[in-house]
Amino acid sequence: MxxxxxxxxxxxxxxxxxxxxxxxxxxxxxxxxxxxxxxxxxxxxxxxxxxxxxxxxxxxxxxxxxxxxxxxxxxxxxxxxxxxxxxxLGMVFQNYGIWPHMSVFDNAAFPLQVQRGRLGKKEIAERVEEALAAVHLEGFAGRASNQMSGGQQQRLALARALVGRxxxxxxxxxxxxxxxxxxxxxxxxxxxxxxxxxxxxxxxxxxxxxxxxxxxxxxxxxxxxxxxxxxxxxxxxxxxxxxxxxxxGRTNFLDGTVRGDGVETAVGTFWTSTPGHAAGDAVSISVRPEAIAVTAQRPTDSTPNVVEGTLVRSMFIGDRLECHVRAGEHRWLVRVDPYFAPRVDQTVWLQLPPDRIIVIPA
CATH class of the missing domain: 3.40.50.300 (P-loop containing nucleotide triphosphate hydrolases)
Known part of the structure; x- marks a missing residue:
């Protein structure tokens, strides 16, 4: 180099x-x-x-x-x-390209065995041993490659890519x-x-x-x-x-116009902390589902960026609850704590933190 x-x-x-x-x-x-x-x-x-x-x-x-x-x-x-x-170069392909009729050793050694100016058997063995150790396949050299799991075959493909240093x-x-x-x-x-x-x-x-x-x-x-x-x-x-x-990832979009420190949309005006946009600019706001807080009680009047809506669907995913909330003509996707259990058609309130609203040029 x-x-x-x-x-x-x-x-x-x-x-x-x-x-x-x-x-x-x-x-x-x-x-x-x-x-x-x-x-x-x-x-x-x-x-x-x-x-x-x-x-x-x-x-x-x-x-x-x-x-x-x-x-x-x-x-x-x-x-x-x-x-x-x-x-x-070393390269690992999408399908690994492991030859099932070869042992783990022969698969890993193949690039060295076919290159011009071939190395001696001792050095090839040392290189293969080093590459297999690097991917945590020590002791696998004599195993048939078709007897390996998918994860092991993936590591073998990495070893073959690394053997030529x-x-x-x-x-x-x-x-x-x-x-x-x-x-x-x-x-x-x-x-x-x-x-x-x-x-x-x-x-x-x-x-x-x-x-x-x-x-x-x-x-x-x-x-x-x-x-x-x-x-x-x-x-x-x-x-x-x-x-x-x-x-x-996934996100919620609303089109609007910059007005001072906020963006005016069909749902309401959202205050943001994203600089770099002039008054009158046409923009979109993007809010990630996990950035939105959901409550069953109306927040205080001083809480910024509150949207009242109706829960239309919820899906339990295990580590999260995915909620679809309708506010006017807009539907919000929200990810919340799985222990929160609102009912369909219940009124809920969304709160969008100003520092988590992304403002993107239209």
Whole structure:
């Protein structure tokens, strides 16, 4: 690695797919960089360009324009395209790609056994042992890979990606094939391993929970572009636009107009502590369901941002109660303590804290 070089730099990346029906800008002027030890996530819906971007970094797609540098070395620019196996990468695919007829050892050793300038058997064995230990699969080398659980196969895929000591690790939705409980456990496992190894990682997912819980930084993509890049908390609590607010988690929207320190809407005027908007600006307010307090008694007159409504539905989810409250023509989604048990058609009051109201340009 060149001294002080970043593990990954992407600049002005573009990729277009054309057919008789339409031209699609899969990647539209994408630029980002990943620092040493960082887990950087591309998050977005299907077709947003995140996988095409990762495949371009991997060398599996050749972009129409832009530059990609790995550890200070340009691997893609103009006609230059360094082959995937020479980019110094490790990659874990969505389906893991574990060969069922091979042992755990042979699966992990495969990249070393097929590379040019092959290592000796002793060094290969040492590298495999080191990689398996890193993913907590010590003692599994002789086991048949088809006798492993889904979580163990996922860790084996990670070991195979790490055995070559890559400069950059690419993860292409590696948890999507696991059941919900195992997926949640493996999030913690992958992050722990990534932090322990200190390896720069580019992670692609459409799962907001994965992105928010695992990432150092998140880049939300839409229609081939990065629309916001920030730390997970900022992405959720301070979205740049309506798309980000709506895609990352769930939220309530109301359109309105800025009036002094508040936003005037069809439901009423809501006081906010969000600066940066001028009087008369058309905006939307976004309020997360868990930010809203619900009471069966009317709050005091001094309580700001109170909305009276009628409970139309409630759903018990275990760790929370999801309530739908109708106020005029608007329906609010609210998440509350599961021990709160209002009845359908009961009058309730919602209170929206000013510091939790997100004001977004219309």
């Amino acid at each position: 060149t001294e002080n070089a970043l593990p990954l730099q992407v600049t002005g990346l573009r990729k277009t797919f054309s057919s008789k029906v339409a031209t699609v800008h899969a990647i539209d002027d994408v630029a980002f960089e990943i620092a040493e030890g960082e887990l950087y996530t591309l998050l977005g819906p299907s077709g947003c360009g995140k996988t095409s971007t990762l495949r371009s970094v991997a060398g599996l797609e050749h972009p129409d324009d832009g530059e990609i540098s790995i550890a200070g070395r340009t691997v893609c620019k103009g006609r230059l395209s360094v082959p995937p196996e020479k980019r110094g 890559p400069k950059l690790l690419l993860l292409d939705e590696p948890l999507s094939n696991l059941d919900a409980k195992l997926r949640e456990a493996m999030r913690t496992e992958v992050v722990k391993l990534q932090r322990e190894l200190g390896i720069a990682t580019l992670f692609v997912t459409h799962d907001q929970d994965e992105a928010l819980s695992m990432s150092t930084r998140v880049a939300v993509m839409n229609a081939g572009r990065i629309v916001q890049e920030a730390k997970p908390r900022e992405i959720y609590q301070d979205p740049a636009d309506r798309f980000v607010a709506e895609f990352v």
